[in-house]
Amino acid sequence: MALFLLQTLVTLLWPPIKFGRVVSRTQFIGFQSILVVALTGAFTGMVLAYQLFSALSDYGSLAELGPLVALSLLREMGPVVCALMVTARAASAITAEIGIMRIREEIDALEMMGLNPFRYLVTPVVLAALICLPLLTALFSVIGIAGGYLVSVKLLGLSGGTYMGQIIEAVDMDDVMQSVYKAICFGGIIAWVSCYKGYTAEYGAAGVSRATTTSVVLCSVLILVSDYFLTSVMF
Amino acid sequence: MATIMSAEDVHKTLLGQPVLQGASIEIEEGDRIAFIGPSGAGKTVLMKHFVGLMHADKGRVTVKGEDMNKLRGRKLEALRSRFGFLFQGGALFQSLSVYDNVAFPLREKTKLKESQIRERVMSTLARLGLTGAERKYPAELSGGMAKRVALARALVRSPEILLFDEPTTGLDPIIVQSIHDLIRSVCDELGLTVVIVTHEVPNIFAIVNRVAMIDSGRVRAVATPEELWESDDPEVRRFLWSSVPPERYRLPDHEISPKAEGES
Numbered sequence: 265m266a267l268f269l270l271q272t273l274v275t276l277l278w279p280p281i282k283f284g285r286v287v288s289r290t291q292f293i294g295f296q297s298i299l300v301v302a303l304t305g306a307f308t309g310m311v312l313a314y315q316l317f318s319a320l321s322d323y324g325s326l327a328e329l330g331p332l333v334a335l336s337l338l339r340e341m342g343p344v345v346c347a348l349m350v351t352a353r354a355a356s357a358i359t360a361e362i363g364i365m366r367i368r369e370e371i372d373a374l375e376m377m378g379l380n381p382f383r384y385l386v387t388p389v390v391l392a393a394l395i396c397l398p399l400l401t402a403l404f405s406v407i408g409i410a411g412g413y414l415v416s417v418k419l420l421g422l423s424g425g426t427y428m429g430q431i432i433e434a435v436d437m438d439d440v441m442q443s444v445y446k447a448i449c450f451g452g453i454i455a456w457v458s459c460y461k462g463y464t465a466e467y468g469a470a471g472v473s474r475a476t477t478t479s480v481v482l483c484s485v486l487i488l489v490s491d492y493f494l495t496s497v498m499f
Numbered sequence: 500m501a502t503i504m505s506a507e508d509v510h511k512t513l514l515g516q517p518v519l520q521g522a523s524i525e526i527e528e529g530d531r532i533a534f535i536g537p538s539g540a541g542k543t544v545l546m547k548h549f550v551g552l553m554h555a556d557k558g559r560v561t562v563k564g565e566d567m568n569k570l571r572g573r574k575l576e577a578l579r580s581r582f583g584f585l586f587q588g589g590a591l592f593q594s595l596s597v598y599d600n601v602a603f604p605l606r607e608k609t610k611l612k613e614s615q616i617r618e619r620v621m622s623t624l625a626r627l628g629l630t631g632a633e634r635k636y637p638a639e640l641s642g643g644m645a646k647r648v649a650l651a652r653a654l655v656r657s658p659e660i661l662l663f664d665e666p667t668t669g670l671d672p673i674i675v676q677s678i679h680d681l682i683r684s685v686c687d688e689l690g691l692t693v694v695i696v697t698h699e700v701p702n703i704f705a706i707v708n709r710v711a712m713i714d715s716g717r718v719r720a721v722a723t724p725e726e727l728w729e730s731d732d733p734e735v736r737r738f739l740w741s742s743v744p745p746e747r748y749r750l751p752d753h754e755i756s757p758k759a760e761g762e763s
Contacts, residue, residue, distance in 0.1 A: 369586040379608070
C-alpha cells in the first residue's frame with residue numbers, strides 16, 4: 265500500500281496530468297455527491313440543534329446553541345460524516361470500477377500500449393478527491409448550520425439574531441481551516457484506499473466484491489482513526 | 500534467423516501455486532508459434548513474461564536482447580510499442596466506442612493529427628471487416644466482432660510481434676475459422692512474429708510453423724506441427740490425440756495416423 269502511494273505521488277509530480285479525466289472524476293466524486301451530502305448535512309444540523317436545545321435550556325445557556333452547532337459541524341461532524349458519505353457513495357464505486365478493469369485485463373491493455381495506468385486511473389481520482397472533499401465538507405457544514413437554524417429558530421423559538429450572532433463571534437478562521445485540513449486528509453485517504461483496493465483486486469467477481477467491501481471498511485476506519493490524530497495535533 | 504524472445508529456466512509462483520517451473524524456449528524472428536497444453540499449464544503466464552506484464556521469480560526472459568526482469572520505465576514502454584497483444588477477453592474499454600478504442604493508442608502515444616488517426620483507424624477497421632461498426636460500443640458487439648476490434652487495436656500501431664491469448668475461446672466453430680483465417684491473412688500480409696496461446700488443436704496447426712507444448716509449468720516439446728504428431732513423448736501424444744476426433748486424423752497436406760504409445 266505504501267509503494268502504491270509512493271508511485272501515485274511520483275506520477276502526480278511527473279506531468280502530464282490528464283485534465284479531462286480529472287474533470288470527469290470531479291464530476292463523479294463531487295457533483296454527484298452533492299445531494300447526499302446536502303441531505304445528511306441538513307439532518308445532522310437539525311438533530312444537533314434539537315439535542316443541544318434540550319441540554320442547554322436546562323442550564324439557561326441557549327445563547328451557546330449556534331456556536332455549538334457550528335463548531336461541532338466545522339471541526340468534527342462536517343469533515344467526518346461528509347467523508348463517510350463520500351466513501352459509501354464514491355469510494356465503493358471507484359474500487360469496483362478499477363477492480364473490474366483489472367479482471368477484464370483493461371489495465372494490462374493500458375500497460376501494453378505503453379501507457380501508465382496510474383496516470384489514467386489513479387491520479388485523476390486523487391486530484392478530484394482533494395478538490396471535492398473540502399468543497400463538499402463546506403457545503404455539509406453550511407447546510408448543517410442552516411438546518412440547525414431552521415430547528416432552533418423556526419421550530420423551537422430561539423432568536424435568529426442570537427443563533428447567528430453568536431456563531432459569527434465564536435467561529436474563527438482556525439476552525440474553518442481545521443475543517444479544510446481534515447477534508448483534504450480524508451480525501452487523500454478515500455482516493456488512496458479505493459484505488460489501491462481496485463488496482464489489486466483478485467480475479468473473479470468474488471475478488472471485486474471483496475475488494476469493494478474492504479475498501480469501504482478500511483476507508484471508514486482510517487477516516488475515524490486519522491480524525492483522532494488530526495484533532496489531537498490541531499487541538 | 501535471429502532469436503527475438505527467449506525464456507531460460509523461468510519460475511513463477513502465483514497465490515502460492517507454482518505456475519512456471521523451469522520453462523525455457525527460444526522464439527525466432529518471423530516465427531509463428533502456438534503454445535498449447537492443458538488448462539493451468541502456464542501458457543498465458545509464460546507469454547505475459549515476454550511483455551513484462553509478469554516478472555520471473557527465477558530465471559531470465561529476454562526480448563531483443565533486453566532482460567525483461569530489469570527493464571523499467573521508458574525503455575519498457577518503447578519495447579512494448581513493438582508488440583500487439585490480443586487479450587483473452589479483448590480488454591476493450593467499455594466506455595469507448597469501437598472507433599475510439601482503436602484510435603486510443605494513436606491519440607495517446609503518437610503525435611498524429613486527428614485526420615491521420617481517422618485514416619489509419621478506418622483502414623485498419625476495413626482490413627478486419629469492421630466497416631460500419633465504428634460507432635458501436637463493446638457491449639453491443641458479438642464475441643467474434645469484439646475479438647476483431649481487439650485485433651484492430653493491437654494492429655493499429657504496426658507492431659512487429661503479435662501475441663494472442665486464446666483468441667477464439669468461447670466462439671462457435673465458424674467464427675473460430677474466420678478468426679484463424681484473419682490471423683493468417685494479417686500475418687502473411689505484414690510478416691509479423693506471432694505467438695498464439697490456444698486450445699484449438701489441431702486447427703491452429705494450419706496457421707503456425709512451430710508448436711510449443713507446455714505442461715506443468717515446463718516447455719515439454721517444441722517442434723513443427725508435423726514433428727509433434729510423430730512425437731514419442733507419451734504426454735504430448737496423449738494431449739494431441741485426445742483433442743482430435745478419430746475421423747479428423749488429418750492435417751492439411753499431411754495425413755497422420757495415431758501411433759501406439761512407445762512406438763518410434
